[in-house]
Amino acid sequence: MRQLHVFFLPLMAHGHMIPAMDMAKLFSSRGLKATIISTPAFSEPVKKAQHSGFKIELITIGFPHRDSGLPDHIVSLDQVTSDPKLLPMFFKALSLIQQPVEDLIQRLNPDCLVSDMFLPWTADSAATFGIPRLVFHGTSYFSLCVSEEMRRHKPFNDVVSDSEPFLIPNLPHQVKLLKTQVSDYNLHENKDDFSRWIQQMRESDARSYGVVINSFHDLEPDYARHYTHVLERKAWSLGPLSLCTNEIDGAKHQCLAWLDSKKKPNSVVYVCFGSMAKFTPAQLNELANGLDASGQDFIWIVRSGGDEEWLPERFEERMEGRGLVVRGWAPQRAILDHPAVGAFVTHCGWNSTLEGVCAGLPMVTWPLFAEQFFNEKLVTEVLRIGVPVGNKKWQRGANEGVSREAVARAVRGVMVGGGAAEMRRRAADSKEKARKAVAEGGSSYEDLTALIQDIATYVPPKKMVCSFKSD
Ligand code: UDP
Numbered sequence: 001m002r003q004l005h006v007f008f009l010p011l012m013a014h015g016h017m018i019p020a021m022d023m024a025k026l027f028s029s030r031g032l033k034a035t036i037i038s039t040p041a042f043s044e045p046v047k048k049a050q051h052s053g054f055k056i057e058l059i060t061i062g063f064p065h066r067d068s069g070l071p072d073h074i075v076s077l078d079q080v081t082s083d084p085k086l087l088p089m090f091f092k093a094l095s096l097i098q099q100p101v102e103d104l105i106q107r108l109n110p111d112c113l114v115s116d117m118f119l120p121w122t123a124d125s126a127a128t129f130g131i132p133r134l135v136f137h138g139t140s141y142f143s144l145c146v147s148e149e150m151r152r153h154k155p156f157n158d159v160v161s162d163s164e165p166f167l168i169p170n171l172p173h174q175v176k177l178l179k180t181q182v183s184d185y186n187l188h189e190n191k192d193d194f195s196r197w198i199q200q201m202r203e204s205d206a207r208s209y210g211v212v213i214n215s216f217h218d219l220e221p222d223y224a225r226h227y228t229h230v231l232e233r234k235a236w237s238l239g240p241l242s243l244c245t246n247e248i249d250g251a252k253h254q255c256l257a258w259l260d261s262k263k264k265p266n267s268v269v270y271v272c273f274g275s276m277a278k279f280t281p282a283q284l285n286e287l288a289n290g291l292d293a294s295g296q297d298f299i300w301i302v303r304s305g306g307d308e309e310w311l312p313e314r315f316e317e318r319m320e321g322r323g324l325v326v327r328g329w330a331p332q333r334a335i336l337d338h339p340a341v342g343a344f345v346t347h348c349g350w351n352s353t354l355e356g357v358c359a360g361l362p363m364v365t366w367p368l369f370a371e372q373f374f375n376e377k378l379v380t381e382v383l384r385i386g387v388p389v390g391n392k393k394w395q396r397g398a399n400e401g402v403s404r405e406a407v408a409r410a411v412r413g414v415m416v417g418g419g420a421a422e423m424r425r426r427a428a429d430s431k432e433k434a435r436k437a438v439a440e441g442g443s444s445y446e447d448l449t450a451l452i453q454d455i456a457t458y459v460p461p462k463k464m465v466c467s468f469k470s471d
Helices: 014-029 040-052 086-096 097-109 122-131 142-155 193-208 221-230 254-260 282-292 331-337 351-357 372-382 406-414 422-439 443-456
Strands: 005-009 033-038 058-062 112-116 131-136 210-211 234-238 268-272 297-302 324-326 341-346 361-365 387-388
Touching: 005 014, 005 058, 005 097, 005 351, 014 033, 014 040, 014 058, 014 112, 014 351, 033 040, 033 097, 033 142, 040 058, 040 268, 086 097, 086 324, 112 122, 112 297, 122 131, 122 142, 122 193, 193 351, 221 234, 221 372, 234 443, 254 297, 254 324, 254 331, 268 282, 268 331, 268 406, 282 297, 282 406, 331 341, 331 351, 331 422, 341 351, 341 406, 351 422, 372 387, 372 443, 387 406, 406 422
Parallel strands: 005 033, 005 112, 033 058, 112 131, 131 210, 210 234, 268 297, 268 341, 297 324, 341 361, 361 387
Antiparallel strands: none
């Protein structure tokens, strides 16, 4: 069989780029040619992977700042999520890269596009060139099912108050949410630029060949089935992608040495909220006090907060030996895999959630925005490997509202509470299943085999055939 060539088009955001890179590495390890198309700001991690011996190609295209009106320093979605002025410019910039990408498709003739969901126009590009487009949402089956059932049935219209939970219909489990835990774009379809963009994404999904999912069958079998059989989507589970690449990041970071000094297994709580979360200073202060009150050892990664005023007085000094505050970017996967780490306080971003599963860790769930409140339900009520901190408010920036008592209660609950041992056992079970899924002959391994076959034998619908494609 000739070598298949796949273009990966990730969104410019850490949480999207990381799994897309992993997927490219995975495809390449199975003999395909994988090319990542991205902007200069995201070329570093790809170059690093190339340096470590991964055979992935990189093509950079300029991010059209001038034509979109976007300031030059904005290079990633992480920087604009809570800014209503910049967000539409960012989307404009994303739509302006259609032409350069199509020029590349014409020149290099790939056999398939794996596109981030935030690039809906790639459905048109794929159709123009008669190649399949695979969408990557970067989330769980569970959250895709919740979101789609909500869109179809609008169960939130049945409740009169924000404090009244509504049931998501048709799902295999009884899942209830509050209106305040759901995004505007889930509640109102045509409200603003962002919800219109989401609408375009949904429409482009329907015009795609299928969906690639960073999950594995045994993690959420009911929802994999619901998605493919009830919602009738074509999907391949390829995850956990973080396990497919065997690359441990940042092996020399200071916090790993700190963890090495902790000899008791499962004794440290790791606290991190991904790449985009923003808390108010008051909330950071409350979180610090909650960690203190929990009595547990911890590593806390802080990405927002600016100056130090939000820390309680002499906090780091008082916590010395017990708690470590790390500012900036941490080697999360290596931390989660460290034997001293015993639980994960997470915002339920899907990459983090799945990395927690892969490390066999019970979690404290503290969702903030995006589809994180859905993932929380999967962790706490379906998988039953987590304790919710009790956040009730969906918010992109300036998050607050969780008390120190709630933090301390949830952290103690997951570490030493009544159900903690059972949760830890279930989490360990999921970890083992995750490894089996990606091993040769496992469900994700076989799904990729089937997908490669599907790409190799793809025949475009008649009207899609394009004169550019030579073979
Ligand atoms: N991450 C990391 N170090 C950090 C913060 C985040 O390595 O200090 C990684 C984390 O391991 C995960 C990704 O960044 O792979 C975050 O993705 P997720 O979907 O959890 O959240 P998002 O950042 O998209 O909100």
